Amino acid sequence: xxxxxxxxxxxxxxxxxxxxxxxxxxxxxxxxxxxxxxxxxxxxxxxxxxxxxxxxxxxxxxxxxxxxxxxxxxxxxxxxxxxxxxxxxxxxxxxxxxxxxxxxxxxxxxxxxxxxxxxxxxxxxxxxxxxxxxxxxxxxxxxxxxxxxxxxxxxxxxxxxxxxxxxxxxxxxxxxxxxxxxxxxxxxxxxxxxxxxxxxxxxxxxxxxxxxxxxxxxxxxxxxxxxxxxxxxxxxxxxxxxxxxxxxxxxxxxxxxxxxxxxxxxxxxxxxxxxxxxxxxxxxxxxxxxxxxxxxxxxxxxxxxxxxxxxxxxxxxxxxxxxxxxxxxxxxxxxxxxxxxxxxxxxxxxxxxxxxxxxxxxxxxxxxxxxxxxxxxxxxxxxxxxxxxxxxxxxxxxxxxxxxxxxxxxxxxxxxxxxxxxxxxxxxxxxxxxx
RNA sequence: GGGGAGUUCGCAUAGUGGUCUAGUGCGGUCGCCUGCUAAGCGAUUACCAAUAGAAAUAUUGGUCGAGGGUUCAAAUCCCUCACUCCCCGCCA
Numbered sequence: 001x002x003x004x005x006x007x008x009x010x011x012x013x014x015x016x017x018x019x020x021x022x023x024x025x026x027x028x029x030x031x032x033x034x035x036x037x038x039x040x041x042x043x044x045x046x047x048x049x050x051x052x053x054x055x056x057x058x059x060x061x062x063x064x065x066x067x068x069x070x071x072x073x074x075x076x077x078x079x080x081x082x083x084x085x086x087x088x089x090x091x092x093x094x095x096x097x098x099x100x101x102x103x104x105x106x107x108x109x110x111x112x113x114x115x116x117x118x119x120x121x122x123x124x125x126x127x128x129x130x131x132x133x134x135x136x137x138x139x140x141x142x143x144x145x146x147x148x149x150x151x152x153x154x155x156x157x158x159x160x161x162x163x164x165x166x167x168x169x170x171x172x173x174x175x176x177x178x179x180x181x182x183x184x185x186x187x188x189x190x191x192x193x194x195x196x197x198x199x200x201x202x203x204x205x206x207x208x209x210x211x212x213x214x215x216x217x218x219x220x221x222x223x224x225x226x227x228x229x230x231x232x233x234x235x236x237x238x239x240x241x242x243x244x245x246x247x248x249x250x251x252x253x254x255x256x257x258x259x260x261x262x263x264x265x266x267x268x269x270x271x272x273x274x275x276x277x278x279x280x281x282x283x284x285x286x287x288x289x290x291x292x293x294x295x296x297x298x299x300x301x302x303x304x305x306x307x308x309x310x311x312x313x314x315x316x317x318x319x320x321x322x323x324x325x326x327x328x329x330x331x332x333x334x335x336x337x338x339x340x341x342x343x344x345x346x347x348x349x350x351x352x353x354x355x356x357x358x359x360x361x362x363x364x365x366x367x368x369x370x371x372x373x374x375x376x377x378x379x380x381x382x383x384x385x386x387x388x389x390x391x392x393x394x395x396x397x398x399x400x401x402x403x404x405x406x407x408x409x410x411x412x413x414x415x416x417x418x419x420x421x422x423x424x425x426x427x428x429x430x431x432x433x434x435x
Numbered sequence: 436g437g438g439g440a441g442u443u444c445g446c447a448u449a450g451u452g453g454u455c456u457a458g459u460g461c462g463g464u465c466g467c468c469u470g471c472u473a474a475g476c477g478a479u480u481a482c483c484a485a486u487a488g489a490a491a492u493a494u495u496g497g498u499c500g501a502g503g504g505u506u507c508a509a510a511u512c513c514c515u516c517a518c519u520c521c522c523c524g525c526c527a
Contacts, residue, residue: 048497051496063454089507
């Protein structure tokens with residue numbers, strides 16, 4: 001979300017940015033919002049003048065009422081002044097309605113105008129123009145067949161999709177035994193990994209109020225993602241980012257507390273209405289999963305440096321578990337409207353012989369803080385908007401796919417990387433135990 | 436789940452319809468005074484918006500948990516909601 005003042009003063013920059021994102025249909029919105037804003041400001045000026053006169057007339061009434069105790073004739077004057085106030089009441093009501101309406105319209109348009117993208121973002125109209133920046137680790141091409149991930153899990157009695165279907169329906173899972181332990185071990189390792197990077201570990205609320213949900217996502221996203229608790233004003237979070245950013249809504253953050261570097265754990269609940277493809281059996285796309293997230297709130301001048309650090313943390317984490325990854329930069333057309341710059345970290349799938357998304361790192365600039373009224377009070381006493389960033393540390397159910405495929409041995413065992421040994425009670429290799 | 440009390444400037448509090456331009460204390464900042472250590476005096480100390488200005492700032496409007504209502508006028512009265520604390524019940 002852009003600052004209306006910025007749009008007003010730099011309409012050409014805003015339009016050029018819209019073109020770069022291949023959203024030409026939004027071009028007329030720029031002039032439209034500038035016109036509506038002008039109308040709104042005129043209404044504000046007129047209404048403020050009327051309110052000022054009402055306030056001073058009301059004060060006169062107060063004084064006259066006090067005098068009327070000794071001099072009842074003052075009451076006549078009171079009536080005259082009341083009539084004056086009433087004469088303006090209709091116009092003021094009209095203006096107030098207009099102000100409210102225009103403010104809503106202006107905001108609605110501002111929410112549609114995309115954030116100004118970073119000059120470094122590659123230009124392209126859709127995800128086919130995303131750019132592979134760099135690979136980390138050699139993509140393995142095994143000389144034996146890699147089974148589908150749920151089939152690997154089953155050799156360890158590690159998953160029960162049938163029972164999950166009966167109990168909860170499609171899109172749920174039971175992880176069992178060593179596979180469940182591996183899931184928890186990865187989360188615990190990822191937690192400690194981020195703590196060692198200086199991040200503060202958080203466990204946030206897993207349910208949040210509707211007004212917070214409306215703050216952090218659009219109505220459309222809300223409908224396709226969020227589960228609502230019946231009879232309560234509570235929604236299950238789709239990611240801990242919802243509760244972590246919600247923490248800052250309407251808050252004034254002391255500058256001395258920046259940068260806020262947080263790593264949060266939560267289960268995530270998503271309706272995932274819409275397409276389910278062939279590769280989406282098993283635990284790839286599910287209604288419930290667990291995730292370790294990283295969130296940074298920092299000074300504007302520091303956000304790009306944090307962005308670079310954050311995606312590298314993901315790469316380092318995956319490489320420490322010996323999983324090949326690549327950085328895929330989001331092109332202008334594929335970049336969500338709120339984002340300045342974003343990239344995915346994708347893990348190598350030896351079975352599919354391709355990379356798939358496991359982390360998504362985004363710099364939102366000040367768009368999120370403007371939208372949510374998160375402000376920082378600077379040393380000089382001035383308020384400014386901080387920049388916000390977020391990135392996945394790891395989301396184990398999906399990441400287990402990459403893990404199992406990359407560590408599967410020809411004999412069906414799965415090796416455990418050294419960094420996880422202590423989290424696995426010393427287990428260094430998983431041996432198939434299906435009876 | 437039932438009952439009660441609350442939510443006012445960083446903190447603590449005053450404020451039952453007009454003299455609230457929201458007071459006071461503490462803390463913070465600045466200045467003055469006193470040649471010494473918990474002293475004194477004075478000033479200042481919330482946010483948002485519009486307008487004017489190069490700017491510091493000024494004027495006006497709005498904000499007393501949030502939203503709505505009554506009124507010429509709302510911190511104050513009414514309604515809805517959120518949150519906090521206490522008691523009872525239930526329960527990891």
